[in-house]
Amino acid sequence: MRPARFLAPLALALAACSDAVAPGGGDLLERLNALPGVTATEIPSHYGYPRQFALDITQPVDHDRPNGPTFTQRAYLSHADEDLPMVFGPNGYGATEESWEELAFILQCNGVYVTHRYFPGSRPQPTDWRYLDIRQAAADHHRIVVLLEAIYPGPWVSAGSSKSGMTALFHRRFWPDDVDATVAYVAPLMFDVEDERFLPWLAARLARPIARAQVTDLDAVPGDVVVNATGLGARILAGDPTVTGLAGQVVVTAPGDADLTVSLADDRDPDAMFYAIPRLDSLVLGGSAVAAAGDEPPPEDAALTARILADAARFGLHPGPVLAVRRGLRPFRPTVRLERTGRILHCYGHGGAGYTLCLGCVEDLAAQV
Numbered sequence: 001m002r003p004a005r006f007l008a009p010l011a012l013a014l015a016a017c018s019d020a021v022a023p024g025g026g027d028l029l030e031r032l033n034a035l036p037g038v039t040a041t042e043i044p045s046h047y048g049y050p051r052q053f054a055l056d057i058t059q060p061v062d063h064d065r066p067n068g069p070t071f072t073q074r075a076y077l078s079h080a081d082e083d084l085p086m087v088f089g090p091n092g093y094g095a096t097e098e099s100w101e102e103l104a105f106i107l108q109c110n111g112v113y114v115t116h117r118y119f120p121g122s123r124p125q126p127t128d129w130r131y132l133d134i135r136q137a138a139a140d141h142h143r144i145v146v147l148l149e150a151i152y153p154g155p156w157v158s159a160g161s162s163k164s165g166m167t168a169l170f171h172r173r174f175w176p177d178d179v180d181a182t183v184a185y186v187a188p189l190m191f192d193v194e195d196e197r198f199l200p201w202l203a204a205r206l207a208r209p210i211a212r213a214q215v216t217d218l219d220a221v222p223g224d225v226v227v228n229a230t231g232l233g234a235r236i237l238a239g240d241p242t243v244t245g246l247a248g249q250v251v252v253t254a255p256g257d258a259d260l261t262v263s264l265a266d267d268r269d270p271d272a273m274f275y276a277i278p279r280l281d282s283l284v285l286g287g288s289a290v291a292a293a294g295d296e297p298p299p300e301d302a303a304l305t306a307r308i309l310a311d312a313a314r315f316g317l318h319p320g321p322v323l324a325v326r327r328g329l330r331p332f333r334p335t336v337r338l339e340r341t342g343r344i345l346h347c348y349g350h351g352g353a354g355y356t357l358c359l360g361c362v363e364d365l366a367a368q369v
């Protein structure tokens with residue numbers, strides 16, 4: 001939502017301190033352009049700011065190799081006055097000339113909003129996805145702070161919501177002295193891992209590092225053999241409309257008095273299934289399986305959690321406190337697709353049994369290579 005109600009007060013407050021010529025010698029535009037690796041362009045201003053600039057900032061793709069390949073990162077500077085604080089928006093997404101943070105209006109001060117690396121307008125070419133991580137992004141943000149602090153020496157406050165809130169926290173975590181305060185309005189950090197032991201164990205056995213990238217064309221993926229194990233993503237990637245999402249919700253609890261050598265399942269009624277799967281130090285209670293449209297699971301259902309816990313009691317279980325409620329989409333297909341077409345090996349559609357079936361499927365795949 002646009003901050004329309006701030007327009008008038010901000011314009012009035014800033015009119016008094018607006019300066020066409022920045023103190024310290026030279027026009028502000030010239031001084032911005034004199035910063036190393038910065039190309040500044042003055043653009044029409046918004047929200048009553050006296051001046052606004054688009055900044056194209058040269059950044060190393062890999063901050064560990066400052067003399068290696070570079071890319072251009074886009075940021076937008078809303079200038080009020082050099083002596084005023086700076087609100088720093090290290091966005092988790094793309095920034096635009098209309099980007100703003102509430103804090104800048106509350107503090108009636110400057111703002112700078114950065115397009116996150118790899119978002120359109122700030123993407124290295126060629127695009128090597130290995131360098132899209134929070135440490136490299138934080139290093140981008142550090143460099144921007146260091147550059148602009150030369151002009152804006154006052155207090156700096158970072159702010160953001162959602163992924164932008166996370167990004168502000170990540171920047172602060174790596175460069176704690178860059179800003180005087182951080183206001184992460186919302187920072188939906190995920191501490192849960194779907195399975196805390198199995199996936200890290202599997203990953204540790206790989207002979208080669210994992211590289212993350214979105215695949216849009218299987219035929220364009222290099223290699224003698226390509227395994228397509230994209231779960232629900234195979235619907236589009238393999239053009240397979242028989243893949244659908246089955247939403248599920250489980251409740252993870254402390255063991256309570258449960259015997260952790262015993263698992264329990266009652267799937268007589270598919271609309272009210274119940275299972276209790278013990279782990280080393282917790283109990284996974286389920287569950288549900290509901291056809292879902294789209295690629296995101298539905299929101300957490302408190303009534304379903306209550307039903308699962310009531311079922312546990314009905315089966316004589318007395319689980320400990322609820323540790324987490326987890327939701328997900330099972331990549332369902334009437335049958336698992338495990339077949340080779342040319343150099344593509346398809347392996348998807350395991351529905352609610354992917355963990356159970358994975359080792360057997362891998363053996364079958366290996367036999368086809």
Ligand SMILES: Cc1cc2nc3c(=O)[nH]c(=O)nc-3n(C[C@H](O)[C@H](O)[C@H](O)COP(=O)(O)OP(=O)(O)OC[C@H]3O[C@@H](n4cnc5c(N)ncnc54)[C@H](O)[C@@H]3O)c2cc1C
Binds near residue numbers: 216232237326353
């Ligand atoms: C609530 C719930 C409970 C479950 N309980 C059990 C259980 O007790 N036992 C059991 O065996 N299974 C269980 N499952 C099912 C299990 O989680 C799945 O079967 C399994 O995760 C499927 O594995 P997969 O690798 O095929 O797909 P996924 O785990 O979905 O992995 C596919 C990967 O491909 C990536 N991808 C997709 N499209 C693209 C693209 N275009 N480019 C690049 N990457 C892409 C995705 O980001 C994802 O990382 C449960 C699932 C849910 C939701």
